[in-house]
Amino acid sequence: MATNFANQVWKITKQIPKGKVVTYGQIAKKFQISNFKFQIDPRMIGWMLHANRDPKIPCHRVVDRNGRVADNYSFGGWEEQVRRLKSEGIKFIDEMHVDLKKYQWSKF
DNA sequence: AAAGTGACGCATT
DNA sequence: TAATGCGCCACTT
Secondary structure, three states: OOOHHHHHHHHHHHOOOOOOEEEHHHHHHHHHHOOOOOOOOHHHHHHHHHHHOOOOOOHHHEEOOOOEOOOOOOOOOHHHHHHHHHHOOOOEOOOOEEOHHHHEOOOO
8 A cells, every 4th residue: 555556546536525426437537647657447446445445535425337335335334335426425326326317426 | 475355337148 | 039158357364
C-alpha cells in the first residue's frame, strides 16, 4: 500500500462530493487521461478499496456502471453501503441500485 | 520470488 | 435479453 497508484485511487475517492457517486469505470478512465501510462482496469479500483478497507475513504460512493452497490462491501456488507448512501440523500431505484442519472459525479 | 485473487466493463455468443 | 469469456495489473500470501 501507499503506492502511487493506491494514493491516486484514494485521492480521487476522497474528492467525491457528498451525495454523489462514481463508477469504477470512471475512475479507471481518469487514470488513462492522467499521468498514468498503465492501462488501468476497473477491477483494480475496487480491488484497492477492498484490500485496504480504509475507513477514512468514502468507498460507499463508488458503484459499478449500473449504479449497483458492491455486494462484498467491506464495512458490514452492501446493506451498510446502501444505508450510508441513503443517509446522504441518495434515493434508490431498487434495493441495490442508485439512480445514476441523478447522482453520478460527472466532474471527470 | 511466484502464483493466486479480485468491489468491473465490454465485446461477443 | 441473458450468459459467457477475456483483458488487465496491484495486492496478499
